[in-house]
Amino acid sequence: MDVLTRHLQEDVPWCMLFADDILLVDKTREGVESKLELWRSTLESKDFRLSRSKTEYMECNFSSNSPSEGIVTLGDQVINKSTRFRYLGSIYGAECWPLKEKHNTKLSVAEMRMLRWMSGFTLRDRIRNEHIREKVGVAPVEDKIRESRLRWFGHIKRRPFDDPVRRVEVLDLTYIKKGRGRPKKTWLENIRNDLSLLDLNENLTFNRTQWRKRIHVADPT
Structure with a gap:
């Protein structure tokens, strides 16, 4: 995983890997979708598969503004929104x-x-x-x-x-x-x-x- 995706990886905290799990961070919803699509196409071109059912996203709002509207998709599938996650690496x-x-x-x-x-x-x-x-x-x-x-x-x-x-x-x-x-x-x-x-x-x-x-x-x- 590390070798195959080395050209995609960014500095911490924008990209973190743990075994076969991936954490991607971006400032916008569109940026997250763009990264997801890039990782999906790269992994699937190497005969790997990015799990649609296990992929989730979490929105962190550091301002007083209301959470943004919209969804995150991976290919043609809507990704579930989560309120918490645990990174074990x-x-x-x-x-x-x-x-x-x-x-x-x-x-x-x-x-x-x-x-x-x-x-x-x-x-x-x-x-x-x-x-x-x-x-x-x-x-x-x-x-x-x-x-x-x-x-x-x-x-x-x-x-x-x-x-x-x-x-x-x-x-x-x-x-x-x-x-x-x-x-x-x-x-x-x-x-x-x-x-x-x-x-x-x-x-x-x-x-x-x-x-x-x-x-x-x-x-x-």
Whole structure:
């Protein structure tokens, strides 16, 4: 996908890819339709198909004006209008990230910049982060990453002891020569911190329903 459409891609946030999902942004309805048609014709010329049923659009009105009238079409089909969507690319694979505090800080700062941008606010507006989160209905990225990490940890603990994913827990790596300085942060250190923060016992992982319930991070309403 990335190679086939490289000549179509624009800078973030006007074009973002995640696996086989595409996010296109434009200032006008006509601009969105033009981009959709260009991507459709390019992909279909390479024997790919842009799903009509899964394609949706969302209108963000940053002024006091009423929402514009009209529809968005893809070919001869009218595209459904949505009031919200979730872009997952920013935390793809986060279940296995051995994050340090500086990494969490960078992710949180980048997240708030995007949330302010999509809400039409800047730091000069002096709007608190909590108010912006309530407006867009998004929980902190650090909390969602912790949820993903603990969900994966629960999946691992429920696997049989002879499963490959469990055998790595007992690998002997003492023969590996370590470099100077402080050891790197490990994934298991993150897990221990998560368990302590949420007051969880790892034995609870065997109760899948309760484990999911305890680690779940709800989006603000």
